[in-house]
Amino acid sequence: MAAATSDRFVACPPDSAFLDAMAALAGGVCVVTALTSEGRPVGFTSTAVMSLSRAPQLLAIGVGRAGRSLPALLGGRRFALNILHSGGEHVSRRFADRTADRFADLEWSAEEPGGLPLLLAHSSYTVLCRVVRDLPAGDHHLIVAAVEDVVTGTGGPTALVHHDRRYHALGAA
Template identity: 90%
Template sequence: MTAATSDRPVDSPPDSGFLDAMAALAGGVCVVTALTSEGGPVGFTSTAVMSLSREPQLLAIGVGRRGRTLPALLDGRGFALNILHGGGEHVSRRFADRSADRFADLEWSTEERGGLPLLLAHSSYAVLCRVVRDLPAGDHQLIVAAVEEVVPGTGGPTALVHHDRRYHALGAA
């Protein structure tokens, strides 16, 4: 197998079992938050997050091209990666629901420098990032971001993981 080198989408075989295979891959649950050009908060749930480089500190996220958050990520203001704690399933579900008013009646605050929306009460950490590169990746955009600051959350030391289409809390209770 060779790596794809173009921006052309790779064709998938029908009924390949891809979604089942990816459901078997456990992933940490995060909520990516940003501000629109009008200053309103937006965000989405993601398990498509990876640590990319220690020096410089970089991470990568996958973002659906049809989502409301992608334009806010690409406008240069940056974003916050809120790493949900073990009790954050309700927050994850809310930010995964396209019809939900995601920030309504939810405890959140703004970061001082750029006003990014932070979910510290629901997170172990919030990682403040600046986009340094974006690449097309099928129906998603791959975002490479520089870590600018790490803010401890108040949600505790547990982790929320998604595996086999279910949520699991890991770590100390």
């Protein structure tokens, strides 16, 4: 019976079935921000975020290999994980758009020291992270990061969630 079970996982299902299954998995919406080696802010929207360890405090994010922010994450070894509040859908869409000037006309600040771009006005929390491990994984990289600090945003205890290819606000009045 064990052989039959393992054979089940050899052939891949159709890509659409995999994408549909992952769309059924609700995920908190975050924007990962970093600085390029030239000091330019970069960022992208992500639901591929997980708490990994409480002691030491670690989290993991998935980053596409083709993403423009990956070199900044790997080169600078630091990033900010901005956990968007329930009113942050427009910010999520902007950072998911490959053509948008993502920081133009958007309220953000620079963390000191280090200058990481923080989206506190759009976040419930912002977690400052230092990359400790980078693992290539298919068409993505799995980045493991140590938590350096947690900053409370201005959004209160609400959350923006992505499920079934749509945004949902949680905890909003």
